[in-house]
Amino acid sequence: MAAPLVANYYLTYRCNARCHFCDIWALDPKEEASLETIVNNLKDLKRLGIKYVDFTGGEPLLKKEAPEIYRAAKDLGFITSMTSNTILYPKRAKEIQGLVDYLNFSLDGGDAETHNQSRGVAIFDTLVESVALAKSLGEYPVLNHTVTAQNYDRISEVAELGLKLGARVWLNPAFTAYANYNNKKNPTPEMVRAIETAAKKYNNLGYNRAALAFIEAGGNDTKNPRCKAVDAVIAISPNDELLLPCYHFAQKGVPIAGKLYDLYKKSEEVDEFRQSQGQLSVCEGCTVWCYLIPSFFKGIDKYWVLNQVSYAGEFLARKRFLQNV
Numbered sequence: 001m002a003a004p005l006v007a008n009y010y011l012t013y014r015c016n017a018r019c020h021f022c023d024i025w026a027l028d029p030k031e032e033a034s035l036e037t038i039v040n041n042l043k044d045l046k047r048l049g050i051k052y053v054d055f056t057g058g059e060p061l062l063k064k065e066a067p068e069i070y071r072a073a074k075d076l077g078f079i080t081s082m083t084s085n086t087i088l089y090p091k092r093a094k095e096i097q098g099l100v101d102y103l104n105f106s107l108d109g110g111d112a113e114t115h116n117q118s119r120g121v122a123i124f125d126t127l128v129e130s131v132a133l134a135k136s137l138g139e140y141p142v143l144n145h146t147v148t149a150q151n152y153d154r155i156s157e158v159a160e161l162g163l164k165l166g167a168r169v170w171l172n173p174a175f176t177a178y179a180n181y182n183n184k185k186n187p188t189p190e191m192v193r194a195i196e197t198a199a200k201k202y203n204n205l206g207y208n209r210a211a212l213a214f215i216e217a218g219g220n221d222t223k224n225p226r227c228k229a230v231d232a233v234i235a236i237s238p239n240d241e242l243l244l245p246c247y248h249f250a251q252k253g254v255p256i257a258g259k260l261y262d263l264y265k266k267s268e269e270v271d272e273f274r275q276s277q278g279q280l281s282v283c284e285g286c287t288v289w290c291y292l293i294p295s296f297f298k299g300i301d302k303y304w305v306l307n308q309v310s311y312a313g314e315f316l317a318r319k320r321f322l323q324n325v
Contacts, residue, residue, distance in 0.1 A: 003049025004264075006294045008235045008247060010056055011038075011063040017085045018120025019108075024058055030239040035065040037240055037258070039072045044260035045234065052079045054290075055100075058238070061088040070099035083144055086130040087123055093130070097137050105130055107143040107169070110157030131165045140318070142206075143167050148174040149186050152194040159202035168318060171195050171207040173215060175287040187215045187287055206314045210296045210306035211289055219285035220292070225278025226303060227286060232294035234264060244273040246291045249282040 013027040033041075045053065053073050060066055060082050073080050081102035089105070105127055108118035115124045134141040143165075145158050155171065162169040173195065174186035192212045199205045214220075220227045229235075235243040241253035242263055254269050264270055278286075278295075286292070296307035 002231065002298070004232055004234050005051060005297055006233045007045050007050050007053045008056060008233055008290055009038075009041075009053055010058065010236060010238050010247065011060045011066065011069065012058040012238050014062045015058045015085070016062065016087050016121070017059065017123065020118060020120060029058075032063070032238045033240040035068055037256075038065075038069055040258055041236060041240070041256060041260050042069075042073055042076055042078070044264075046076045046078070047261050048234070048264055050078070050234065052081070054081045054083075056083060059085055059088065061092050061096075066092070067095040067099065070096055074099050084130075085119065085123060086127045087121070089130040090126065090133055093133050093137060097139070100139075103134060103139050103141045104144040104170070105134075105141050107145045107158060107161070109151065110154065110159075110161040114151075114154075114157075128165065131167050135166065141167055143169045144172060145169050146172050146174050147187075147191050147195055149188055149191065152188075152191045155194055155198040155205070156201070159198060159205055162204045163202070168204050168206060169202075171199070171205055172289065173207075173211060173287070175289055189216055192216055203317070203320075206317060208289070208293060208307065208310045210303040210310060211287070211293065213306055214292065214303060215287060219287045220278055220283050222279050222281070222284045225283065226295060226299075226301075227278030227283060227292055228295040228298040229291040230270065230274040230277045232298050233291050234260075236260075242270070244270065245277050245280070246288065248288045248290070249280070249286070251280070251282075 012032055013024050013029045015024055061084055070080060079101050080099065081104065082100045083104040083106060086105050107115065107127065109115040112124035116122045131141050143162055147155065158169055173191055192215050195207050195212060199207055229246040230244065235247045237243055237253055240256045242256055243250040244252045244254065252269065254263060256263060293307065296303040
């Protein structure tokens, strides 16, 4: 069995924003795992061969022990990432300085009115402050912009804001978990064309070519599945459960209880979902990138090629961008 690539570690379901397209903040948070439990799981993730841990939520900075968790992850040699709405970043920036390799700030629009309306709270000014603060601390913040059927014609505004702030913008197509947000289908071929067009005009925009090709192909085909959610990704809930086959369409949460390594390697429950990954009824047409992009690294085909090209291109683009800001 080849090693999984990524751990999507949900530190909390709590959130201090009220985004219209997201329901995580409305979930029952349950009792969150302790620092000791999380560190033990990180050690098992290392044993399993995981290279990259994405700390997510909810708002991960609401987790009091976030700095200790990130430090433990770095001490174990993981590449780390975190996406924040920035509300708490100015207060906690120095605590996590140097502990997050890929620091992402969520951006929903190129102006205060659009961003704040989408986020459900007035945080545009905090976003602008956070970018400047992160850069002053030697960090490399990226603005993570979800492209939807509602905003794909306004990508240029987001690009211009990124240029003004001296930050790259990652364009992430809305995926099927929020397929009918505001009664408009996501994602669509029109979004694909808008992303490609904008990226030709602005050198501070990045996107994944494999994701766009997958949208045009209609998403995951359960008869010939491309999703390898269980093989490529380990998803862990705030209350210490292994989520199968993924977070967004979880059919089961298996208590970890200090046995993550054996659970992933040997349990019949995990193997059952491994055998059916990408083939469940909820998997038809899926474009949930948290699991599909890691899946594209598993198995050589056109998506593997486009994925590799995208990451190589983004690495070079980031390098050039940093030299010019």
